[in-house]
Amino acid sequence: MYAREEAAGKMFRIVHYVNQFFGGLGGEDKAGTTAQVREGPVGPGRLLQQALGDRGEVVATVICGDDYVAENETEAGHAIDEALETFKPDLVVAGPAFDAGRYGLGCALMCRTAQARGIPAVTGMYPDNAAVITHRRELLAVPTGADATEMKAAVFAMAELGLKLAGGEELGPAAEEGYLPRGVRRLVLKDRVGYERALDMLLARVEGRRFASEVQVQQYEKVPPAPTIDDLSRAKIAIVVSTGIVPRGNPDSMVSAFSLESYRYSIEGVDALEVDDWESVHGGFNTRILNAQNPNYALPLPSLRRLEADGQIGRIYPYFFSTVGNGTAVGPAREIGRRIAEELTDAKVDGALEVAG
């Protein structure tokens, strides 16, 4: 019924998302409000309409209670999806949520649901909003202050960015276009060579002037620590190595770098790795000591067998898992770990001892 027209000169259809407060339904007492849909703009949606002018029309507003959307993601998602099906917008705008965490999650759900339908979506949030931290890669968000004092500026910025998206424009870098970095880095050509930029940055630092690092410190994902093993004497312990230990001759042709998988080998009845029977194929360091003298330096089997015999640990899992860490990318490494963890969980292994290479 609402066919899409060519981008040039057309008025875009926008659906806006707000929470119960900005939707005028009430405060915390109404945080459980289920998804409501109104025709036209509501609350800050009017500012949004103003910003759009004759380039866009806010045809509908979806209002969800902050608690409702946080606790009923699937149900809320369905309601949002239905609204999008009814109104068929060219663009979705959510919030701005500023620093409100649950509101941010609601905006994130709105945006993700729209994007799943191929509808571009834009939101606005404070950079430390929990939703940004959780959904960074999926959200296109204008950075805002922590509270609603700059509502107008935020809404106007969201409108401009949204119109670009609706018009099918490709977005430039985050810093230029004014959106929060999504964790993706792309190759560009700068105006000057690196060492000139570096010396300017260094002089700025030394002279106490402002500077902008070209790389922000970014963390690997955090993993909650596994709980402790209460009774080691009854525990089943498995061995995992990224030191590239394989049977002599490397029967599975394990690569020496840039690994994509791991292999498992039996150590049933083996008390120590013998040089004749095992080797390391790791390409990232000199393996002469391991391969000519003692592979157990990369997989401490004798020590583990001793502790097993003394009753300090219950049992060593009869297989060890082997790969190389040399140049292996994060994605493949995560997948290798997941598969190993799956087998160990099925086998009711209590702990794993890893040797890094």
Add this chain to the structure above:
Amino acid sequence: MRLELANYQTDEVRLGESTRWRKGVLEINRDEVLEPIQQDPLVARIDLEIASPGDSVRIITVQDAIEPRVKVAGEGVAYPGIHGRPVATVGRGRTNRLGGTTVMACALPQDLQGYGLISSFRPGTGHGDFLDMSGPGVVSPYASLSNVVLVVEPAGHLEPDAANGVVQRAMLAVSDRLAETTIDEEPTEVEVFDTAPKPGLPGLVYIHSLVSPEAATFNPNSTLGTAVYGITRLTQPWLLHPTELLDGAACGNYSAWGSWPLTNTIPLHMCHRHGVDFNFLGAIMVRTMWEEQRQKELMANRAALMATTLGADGALVTPTLRGQRFLDTIAVVEACERAGVKAVLITEEEDNEDGAAPPLLVSSPDVVAVVSTGTGSAFGPFPAVEKVIGGGEIAPEWYREQEPTHGRYGRSHLNDVWGFSRLSCVDY
């Protein structure tokens, strides 16, 4: 120290009847230049070709590249200490250079399996890296230089370290011979570098990381790395005066696309700005690939102590990549910051894996100022070429169009630890 650097800027290199430099043109009599090297029984074969900017030429198996330089006044020789050359301290007097050229040594890479080192080369990427003299590959600085390419085949019976030495000596011999053509000629320009500090300016040091091959080969005298006055072993940091670097005190390659940046990028640029907007107090060469965390920290502590002893306010730090050798450089940045020397790190980033991987292998709260030179990628694809220069049998694939890097598992076009290109990464 005071050094006069006389530049004989060279716009064209060609083969000819004599070996001489006149008005920006370097002419080379190929047979005459190669003859003394061909006499060496350790050299099985040597060829010389010229690759000029804009040529439809691809160069593979590059082992090293240096700019021909010769000292005409002052102690010592250009590229001192390496392969038995005099160890007298350089950086003073007068040095002639053939700006705009390199002597580039190509040879099949050595198989280091006998030393206990298994290759990390990825199948399907050939030897790995290549240099194109035209097309998108010109992001490499070598594409704007006239490269006198030597294809060297060491005698078959030599073990890898010795074979590598043969390649290096051939490169030095040709470099010396070509640099000699500047003697008695008028230079294009003479720059005078006086490292005496000027009052009222902030003091900066340059801290550069050099991989030591000692850990990988178990040989403290290995030629398979960058030497400082001929020494490649894992030592504590070296302190060099800036002009020593301009005389080639650090020379030798370790998968870093050549020695040329050591004389022509950061050290030269910082010397130009010395006394203008900062004082270039000194260059600290640190060795990387220490095998133990404590050893990395010790090296970093000594480097930071050198910087503070010189009175540095700031340090420009460059790394060696990839893998654990990057930790040595991060340790240096941390030690400097904790000692009160503000640091800026120039580095390539790890492949982003579409947002799944952080830009640096490791980082820390002390690493606050970083310049990114990209990921080693360049915008491709790289068109088919008419000519390929390199060691060994050249596979026909090399003549065809080449794919750009596909993340961590692809090839690296640039090992830009210097910031010599304009490539970088930005957040999307």
Add this chain to the structure above:
Amino acid sequence: MIGALPAIALAANANRVVRGVKVQHPCGDPNLPDEADRALSLRIVEAALRALQTPVTGPTLFEPSDQVKEGVYAS
């Protein structure tokens, strides 16, 4: 995880990290006499088992002890 370069493991958010000896031989030292080498390997593995029994809240480095401990782990 036993590693000669704890900095990488800790940066990657490995929660229980034990310091190994060197990259080329993380779980021992060929420069030591055999008995001392075996004792060192045991101390490194014991540190790993100690880590499995220690509650942690984030990446934590465990150092192998100076002495081999006897009968500590059976509860």
